[in-house]
Amino acid sequence: MAEGRDRDVYTAPPPRTPVADRITSVPNPVTFFQAVFSYVVDAPVTFVREWIESRQAKNKFYYYHQKFPRVPDLSECMEGDHLCFFEAEAQWRRDRMVDQQIVEICRERLGACKQREGPNQFQNCAKEIEQLAQVTKAYQDRYGDLGVHGNARTCLMKQKHRMIEERKAQASAS
Numbered sequence: 001m002a003e004g005r006d007r008d009v010y011t012a013p014p015p016r017t018p019v020a021d022r023i024t025s026v027p028n029p030v031t032f033f034q035a036v037f038s039y040v041v042d043a044p045v046t047f048v049r050e051w052i053e054s055r056q057a058k059n060k061f062y063y064y065h066q067k068f069p070r071v072p073d074l075s076e077c078m079e080g081d082h083l084c085f086f087e088a089e090a091q092w093r094r095d096r097m098v099d100q101q102i103v104e105i106c107r108e109r110l111g112a113c114k115q116r117e118g119p120n121q122f123q124n125c126a127k128e129i130e131q132l133a134q135v136t137k138a139y140q141d142r143y144g145d146l147g148v149h150g151n152a153r154t155c156l157m158k159q160k161h162r163m164i165e166e167r168k169a170q171a172s173a174s
Contacts, residue, residue: 074152092152096143103139106132
């Protein structure tokens with residue numbers, strides 16, 4: 001194979017790397033400005049950032065595990081305490097989103113069970129069906145008929161009316 005090699009096609013690399021010829025004795029302004037920028041701007045910023053990151057590495061903050069403290073319910077707020085009203089409304093919205101996600105997870109579990117079991121879904125997925133029925137009934141009791149613009153106040157009024165109806169039903173039954 002060595003005999004059949006054509007030396008004209010594959011030329012040998014140069015024995016030494018050529019040295020760049022400097023045409024002028026004046027320094028390049030680009031390299032000067034790069035060095036100035038590196039020492040004046042980049043080095044202090046990098047130092048401060050690394051110092052801050054080393055301090056934050058000791059106590060990491062995971063935003064997806066944010067825990068909000070429970071605030072008083074709307075019924076526990078004093079009259080005219082608008083901050084308490086706002087916090088109770090925000091708490092109610094968080095609770096509503098959590099309840100929506102619970103219903104969605106139960107639906108997904110039921111769908112996965114039905115997909116997995118096939119024709120035997122009614123006997124093998126009875127537990128998931130019962131769980132979904134309970135969760136949707138609880139969600140409907142609490143948030144049903146509130147509409148899109150439901151808030152903590154209307155939810156509290158709905159709960160109050162439901163409790164009054166239950167008391168009337170108990171009184172008429174006894």
